[in-house]
Amino acid sequence: MQLELQGITKRFPGVIANDNVNLTLKTGEVLCLIGENGAGKSTLMNVLYGMYKADEGQIVLDGKPVVFTSPADAIAAGIGMVHQHFMLVPVFTVAENVVLGVEPTGRFGSLDIDKAREMVREVSDRYNLNLDPDAVIEDLPVGVQQRVEIVKVLLRDAKVVVFDEPTAVLTPKEIIEFFEIVKTLIAANRGVVFITHKLKEALNVADRIAVLRRGQVVGEVDPKTATESQIAEMMVGRPVQLIVDKKPHAPGEVVLEVKDLSVVDADGRTMVDSVSFSVRAGEVVGIAGVQGNGQTELVDALTGLRDSTRGNVSLDGVDITSDSPRERHAKGIAHVPEDRQRQGLVGGLSVAENLILTRYHDEEFSHGIVMDWPAAHSVAENLIAEYDIRTPSADIDASTLSGGNQQKVIVARELSRPLRLSIAAQPTRGVDVGSIEYIHSRIIKERDTGTAVLIVSTELDEVMALSDRLLVMYRGKIVADLDPKVSSAMDIGLYMAGSRPASAVN
């Protein structure tokens, strides 16, 4: 089967998401579609999958033009899609999710669930996916949920399977397993389209790489000859520094001291379990771990957003365990939260308002009950220039900025004052390559001025590149304290999955 996208253009109000895109997909090969967030990868695939109608252009299947008006049409033509956010009903079983839409039926339209189980088992065995048809989705780890998605598309006899950012939610071990599955699919003469913004993975798995920038295909490269920096330059449109450039660190006195800290969530589960560590001045400590192993709760407890149930936190030797978030802020703690939409920004406030959100009550910006907007504006304008925030003005809503620029607003607000400790959670999640480079350099610059820095990230490459010391969190405990310069990603991945590398057993 050969599928061609010819001259696809898709416009949204004010934006051209896809601009005259031409692509060819074949069975038996992996096509990687790489580009920054907002480059139009997902839009293009939604056009292919019949979710969006293209404004111009056509889809040609084996030489014949076809029109997809709904996902049903695309499925019938042999196209399967594994979405970035899994399309699984959490309260249904694996079998129920898989057969939804193509249910085997018995008498009077009754659902033949035995047949459904058998169908799941059959596909699962053939591709070595190891699924239990009766497991309920919400009880399964994300890696297994992804395999359910794969069975879903295979059961519908997809010739071409589109994976939208498939590795974003996986652990390093699951990523390796996932690439194995991709190989099995290719061996079974299916085609795979792999959408990503991760350069390494693209080079690893693709037969061809198409680079998208601002809705256009800016070129196709051969993974055998291309380099990471070459692709990154095509994605961003200018040369990009991919390696974090940092001098050896010079740790000073202990700034943050966490002793025996435990946090229990509303359902009574222990999310942070007797954690102790310290961060010194001029040092970046990274916390790696798979999402949901207590990192969020730990950061909340350190920043005062959540009460700890036991243990204490001190800053420069002073106990701050029961300080409010504002008191901690006043003592020189910066916080770049993991969810910028919900915690970092108020989307409906302007960029300028967001930039002074932690300082509006200072004498500088308010006199009694009256705000001093001119003062706020001049500070905001300076920060916008200094941090290279790309915004048409300081007065537009923060929610209208791109992810990378929203993150720069938060970084500018948090880092633009004398600090003792800077805590950043997922500082570059959903941020484009160009902004990642900038945010990383700011964090290192902060370290070099003698601030203690704590980075929490599920992106292993990121924590390894930034950290001077690396802690791994698993089920609320810190299970490893490593030197990132001498540890391998594979070993750290094992700690993240709750086991330990063979070299560490003795």
Added chain:
Amino acid sequence: MSTIDPVILPLISAEQRKQARSVGLTFVVLGIVAAFVLGNRPGDAGFKLVDSYIFVIPAQPFARILALVLIALGAAQLLKGFGKWTNVVLSISAATFVISFLAWAASGGSFSFTGMLQDTVTRSVPIILGAIAGILCERSGIINIAIEGQLLGSAFAGAVAGSLLGPWIGIVAAMAMGVGLSSILAVFSIRYRVDQVIVGFAINFFALGLTSFLAARVLTDHPDYNILSPLRPIALPLLSNIPVIGVVLFTQTLFVYFAYLAVAVATWSLYHTKWGLRTRAIGEYPKAAGTLGVDVIKLRYRNVLLAGAVAGVGGAWWPIGMVGRFDQNITNGRGFIALAAVIFGRWNPVGALSAALVFGLAEAIQLKMSNLDTGIPSEFLLMAPYLVTLVVVAGFVGRSRGPKAAGQPYDAQ
């Protein structure tokens, strides 16, 4: 490295503990009421089961023993808890308490217990059908606050069409009215993506206003538009001969049999058919169904309209199954009680049936009490069904999880 020092915590949440405590306190309160109120009337109470047999309960000793048992159960619940048996113990205790209450009310005389149970089933019909209409909508992701309006509107349509053209046409007209009101809900919430609660409220007020206006202006001038003879109970062969149960369950009007059928069909369909799987999917995570080629919009329309037809039969019960005419606001909040039954029954037709029977029982008791001389003001008794709703929903349902996508408009893109 941190030291390993696990904290062991009980695996139940604060909410569950709070609920367990409130159940324990309920036992104790019921026990105190049994001791001091129900135990203050001497005399035997006769529960007439069949014409030839009257079951006699000595009201005072019965209440006193019950009081002791309830207080003991309450103490046990507060100290230890019954775990998974809590609901069973609670249900049996509540039923015994109700019997003690009836014995207190009827002490020194007798009343037809079987008749009261028969009333319970009869009066549950609009609540059951309203609740099924609610379940059909909410399982598809559409919140239906408009059950009350659908019942009221179709009661009116059923009365007029039934008076002029006979009961069968009346039922069909009531269903058509239910579907019509449902289509307002469907179009505004599915197509125009208006807040579903607000559309529902608008339909309720629209139905109340329109039927009241027409009843006052048209029906009073044309009494012949509003009089019909309701359907008679049909005794099912063989089944109706079973003592007590035969009268309670199988000597009823077609409306009751339709309600049985509706519960059975809805349960089977929701859990054992292709339609049911898709319906539950679009109520939980419509996008998952949409990306697999299920037409979410179409299925939501179909289910909301179907719910209107079911609610229509429920509305027709008043004029055609019960009283033979329409009065202003004849439904008097039964649609909202049906909504409570949806939640109490955890969005499951059988659960909603049980809830509806509890509410039906409250109504039937209230009817009996107004005949027996208890000294309780009749206005107070009229509150009983609503009071039961309040206690049940606030106290025992706790936080139950409904379909996740209920209330959210679906956007295919």
